[in-house]
Amino acid sequence: MTAPTQERYRILALDDQRETVLSLQRALRPRGFDTEPYTDAARALDALASQPDSYDAALFDVVLPDVSGIDVLRRAKRIAPDLPVVMLTGDERAKTAVQALHAGAFGYLTKSTDDVDSIAHTLAQAARQRLLQRRAAQLERSLERVYGFEHMIGQSAAMRRVFDAVTKVAESDFGVLVRGESGTGKELVARAIHERSARASGPFVALNCAALPEALVDSELFGHERGAFTGAVGAREGAFERANGGTLFLDEIGDIPPAVQLRLLRVLQEREVVRVGGGAPRPVDVRVIAATHVDLERAVSDGRFRQDLYYRLNVVHIDLPPLRDRLDDVPLLVAHFVAKHADRSGHSPPTFSPAAIEALCSYDWPGNVRELENVVQRLLALVPGDEIRPEHLPSRVVGASSGRLRAVVVPEPQPVVDDLAWTDGMPFAEARRLVQERFERAYVTRLLDQVDGNIAEAARRAGMDRSNFRRVMIRAGVTADKPRRA
Structure with missing residues (x-):
């Protein structure tokens, strides 16, 4: 099997036998491979260190004269963690293969003079995975840059209000108290808030109060001394001490027992903080951000x-x-989750x-963003x-989408061609293509609105x-249907 003719991959190859490499x-x-051959491990690693992002995959011999190929693999992964490395050897023992895979190898092949196609097939798989990871990361960075805010995605008015509130709150x-249904992104x-605050260099500790057995809530929050209870074989810091100098996020705060509420207030x-089992009070400097999906005001009145x-x-x-x-944020979130999980799907x-986007935008999503992410992951795995x-x-x-249509467009937050600073460093052809995509999306969106x-x-x-107009809509990622009139 050969690599696709339209793509060529750069391979770093290492084998102590010059004729073999x-x-x-x-x-x-x-x-379809441009192979850079080396017979010396140190020189191969130096080449990788000088250009860690220039190789699509690597092919290393396991047996080398002065160093183990497994050790070279480990060093290569420290230099370029995302580089897929295929190990090649004449040793067919399973133990060697297991060692290679545990060290981070993409694959393991035995040497055979008439099996170049198998090597090419495995290298192509490895290189395509590397390419897919790069494209997914680039897409995710683009979404974050244009539509994102501290790992949250959205351009709706509702989310812009959240982003504005976070910016203001972080200054103090x-x-x-973050209020919202389960799955809306309260921890994000x-x-x-933590990342934008003066405490950003300190720790961020998250604790889900609803997931803790009642008997352990005290210990998890405040820590315990040795012998404080059965099983306390040693002293342990609680969440407040671990978050000292930073931020403590207490999710589902409404679920903590009344007795713990009093200690938390103190x-x-x-x-x-005083650990369970006694001891001297320990000063803590912690900002607490709490979250709940229940009506705490009603809980207070009850x-x-x-x-x-x-x-x-x-x-x-x-x-x-x-x-x-x-x-209206659903198309953006779908693109974000595709980019986030694409490299785990095993295919483009x-x-x-x-x-499909129309259907996703017509569903009520009772599980909120968490449910949408789950659906996208499942589709990537199974479709x-x-x-x-x-x-x-x-x-x-x-x-849910039958009988209910709504206009859905991906918002365009930047001028289409007035400001081209975002194209700095791009090849002309790529920049022209992206500008054309933005123009088509903005033009079609405006026209459909009219x-x-x-x-x-x-x-x-x-x-x-x-x-032809529908084809432009599809290419621009714009979906619209004429709304039903009452």
Whole structure:
């Protein structure tokens, strides 16, 4: 099997036998590989260190005269952690293969003069994985740069309000209560506040109170001394001590028992903690960000949550919208999750058809962003081919979209051609392609807005037939249907 003719891969090859490595170079060249041969491990590693991102894959012999090929593999992975390395040897023992794989090898092949196709096939797989990882990382960086905010993605008005609130809250050191349904990203908000605050260089410690057995909540929060309870064989720091100088995120704060609520209040008031089992108070300098999906005000009125603790935690609050209230962010989130998980799927990431995006944007997402990410991961793992269509989606999603259509567009936050600073360093052809994509998306979006999503009228105004206009819509990633009128 040969590598695709349209792509050539650069390979770093190491074998102590010069004729072997040169023979591989000659054999792999017509199969789509430009092989850089080395017989000395030190020189090969120096070449890798000087250009760690220039190689698509590496091919190392396991048996070398002065050093183990496994050791060279480990050193190569320290230099270029994402570089896929294929190990080649005449040793067919399983133990050697296991050692290589445990050390981070992409694959393990035995030498055979008539099996160059197997080597080429494995190298092509490795190089394509490397290419896929790079493209996914580039896409994720682009999304983060254009639509992101501290690892959160969104351009809806609801999320812009959240981003503004995070920016303002981060400037202070008051307690914050993040309110929102499960799966809306409350921990991401807490991390964003921490990263933008004066405490960013300190630790960020997250603790899910709902996941802790009641008997261990005290110990997890405040730590314990040796012998404080059965099984306490040694002293242990609690979350407050681990977060000293930084931020402590307490998720599902409404689930902590009343007795622990009182001790938590004292820590917040006195800024010192006493471990379970006694001992001297230990000063702590911690900002607490709490989160909840329940109505804490009702819990206070029902007597299930201390009012004084509630006011101590809720100096400032941020409300996170459920995904159903920001469905225009769904296309961005889908692209983000595809980029995030594409390299784990084992194949090139598929695109989502306009109809599939429409269905995703018509579902209420009771599990919020977490549920959407789960659906995207499942589709990447199970759907073969280059395009995900409505029939691939879970039945609950497709069923929700029937009879309910809405206009969905990917927002364009930057000028189309006025400011080209974002193209700095790009080849001309790539920059022209991206500018054209932005123009098409902005043009089609504006035109569809003017005609209330009527594709036939939009095509007429654009001077195009309907099928060609639809192709431009698909290429631009814009989906729209004429809304139903009451």
